Amino acid sequence: MVKCCSAIGCASRCLPNSKLKGLTFHVFPTDENIKRKWVLAMKRLDVNAAGIWEPKKGDVLCSRHFKKTDFDRSTPNTKLKPGVVPSVFESPDHLQEKKEKLHCRKNFILKTLPVTNRGHQLVGASCIEEFQSQFIFEHSYSVMDSPKKLKHKLDHVIIELENTKESLQNVLNREKHFQKSLRKTIRELKDECLISQETANRLDAFCCECCESTE
Template identity: 30%
Template sequence: MPDFCAAYGCSNRRCLQTRQRGITFHSFPKDGERRRQWEVALRWKNFVVTNRTMICSEHFKAGDFDRTGQTVRLKAGVRPTIFSFPAHLQKVIRTRTTATSRRADDCLSEPNEPGAAGERCKEQKSPATDHAYGLPACPKYIKAKLDAASARIRKLEREKSDAMKREMRAKECIQSLLKELKDKNLITEELNDDLERYSDLPVHLLS
């Protein structure tokens, strides 16, 4: 299954084309606080990180990378900062500096479902719901799972079609052989009729 970038509006996935463009993919930090910083930076609502969640290099600054080794790595402590958010997510109005206003800003900065932009946050986040256990995973991860399932279905359909073609060729071969034996008077009419009845059976029943 290919790795997709989890950033808002980004369609990059790990493949030959992105590798040729110099795009690299990086996993979320294992440290809880740093991972939380990355989650907040993405501004996904109800975002749940998995072991397969990746962010591509286009969302980091040039100075965030360590290119001294054979592989491109991120420097310690960096986080993604380059995104293409829509206007309603970029605009952040701060009129108060209390803890309540900060929680409201965090809520309004998260992408909502279509038609929900501008709604007030009706519930405050609590430590028990910060991890959002049981909530839907990243949309790109779900899309990857659906793509894999679709590919599996297409493969099974091709295998079924190939099997039907092989069965058709086998039946044609049997019919041709019977005709040849009959033309050479090597079988009787009665035996030929019996064999023709068997030739209509599925090939796997004759094996």
Template identity: 30%
Template sequence: MPVSCSAWDCKNRCTIQTRSQGITFHRFPTDAKLRKIWETALRKEDFSASAYSVLCSQHFTEDAIDRTGQIVRLREGAVPSIFNFPAHLQKKPVKPRKTVTSQKAAAPYEVVVVKAVSKANKEKTETLVCDEHSYALDPSPNRVKDRLAQALANMERLQRQLRNAKDRERRCRTTLKSALDDLKQRNLISDELHQRLDMYSSL
């Protein structure tokens, strides 16, 4: 019997169709604390995951999924965060705080710039409003440009590795499916075993 996603109102089941769409299924973690976080994230009353409970990859952000290997895995500490909850389970919007401290923290701070305006070493002060923290941006435009170029090059390299990994994964899945189908046609495995092996190969 195909495995179904445990998330609220999620219809995804572990089938050939969902796997062809790149949807993977992942068991709840064995670590008790992380497992509890997953269960709480589902917002299901009195829900307790069993050894066979799974969540599909559509409930995780892409950076929480490791697709570089032959088997798609979740990264360590990954937590599901993408759900389509009904209105009564939606979180209420947080009201903005109106304390003096919070208002001061939200206000932009002033930077005082001192400029020399004459040979007599007279100085003139100019006040600039800064909407960002002083550590948010490198003061040197050249260093910022270099860091941006490095980041873009690194991103291109990682995207190339990801494409290669997906191609390898696709080839492995095709080979595995062909092998399972061949075993089934030769009556070397039963229908139930064929279905189970086909299901577990995508986890």
């Protein structure tokens, strides 16, 4: 699965040629304090959860959201310096308009502030007003495509499923045909006294077992 940058409005994807273009992708820090700073710097809220967006395992940010001085280039693999925080983010016009519309909703309530993780408070109550006005409301990136594209993908999956079923049925038909031919051969060998009755019985029992395993 292709990894996408988690920043709002960023279309960067981790592709085979990304590194050649100078684009790198970085997972969120394991240190909860630094991780919190990354999340706050992104100013991203999850409307579905009515709270601050929280990264999942495997979520990444691309190098476009860091300053050049944030990187350690002394090694072959470009790494971020310890403790750096992303600071390069843009707010596209269409997202800004969406933000203003959401702020105009009288009944919209932000429920999950402050951010918590494993029952520990990560953001003090005094920070709520400061950051609430700055966050960009955006749906989860789990639905990135338009309904038309999703319908096209669904149709493609259905076609692939039907083709797989058809291929499987062809395999089963060939298997049954093979078993039928094998039994006929066993009978012919027995009739011509080329194999004993005991051998014929064993081969026939083997065929029966194969039939039961494929049903």
